[in-house]
Amino acid sequence: MEQYKKMYLYKRIVQAKLFMDNHYAENIDLVHSSEEACFSKYHFIRLFKAAYGKTPHHYLAGIRIEYARQLLKTDKSILEVSILVGYDSPTSFTAAFKKIVGMPPSDFQTRHRLRTEKISANPLVAIPNCFAQSHGFIEGKESDVSK
Template sequence: MEQYPKVYLYRRIVQAKLFIDKNYAERIDLGYISDEACFSKFHFTRLFKTIYAKTPHQCLTWVRIEKAQQLLSKDNKLKTLAA
């Protein structure tokens, strides 16, 4: 079996993380994300968790929560300015 350099594997996982960051508002799942990195779902999940200490699903949820908090904060600032 051919071994890939770690940098190559990390780059593919980071590419998948960037995909999550860009497409968090879309209806994406593990299949879409692992396809972006060109890994099987199981191998991808294992590598992703090794690098980010979270599963891809946990990471997607975290990104969505952060974006929602930013929108709520922005909305509150606009309401304060309008008052």
């Protein structure tokens, strides 16, 4: 019986996490998430932290910034990205991004662009030679690993 009760609690916490995963770009907050899990706000925070090691607030900020990292790798502007991941202003987005990633979004974009240019010029700079050889990425060169 105890095990069933525990699994039921886990299902509700997981539902709340998946709700955040699917609605991170919307104006959701702790009330929405705890309602999704059918818990009081404080009970929800405690259970969520026990399961995921961080508060729902920190988790939501983390996934918003993670999606922002992916979007910044496209040709979208910082303003566009900040709106797409649910921030009210590019200033608050930049501050949150810097806190989590350790650099401003503009620096992140620049680093990504430089890396992409380098790899586009020669993809083999991103592939350890043993893999490039053994998988036939280097034309006409016998693989050292299959000798």
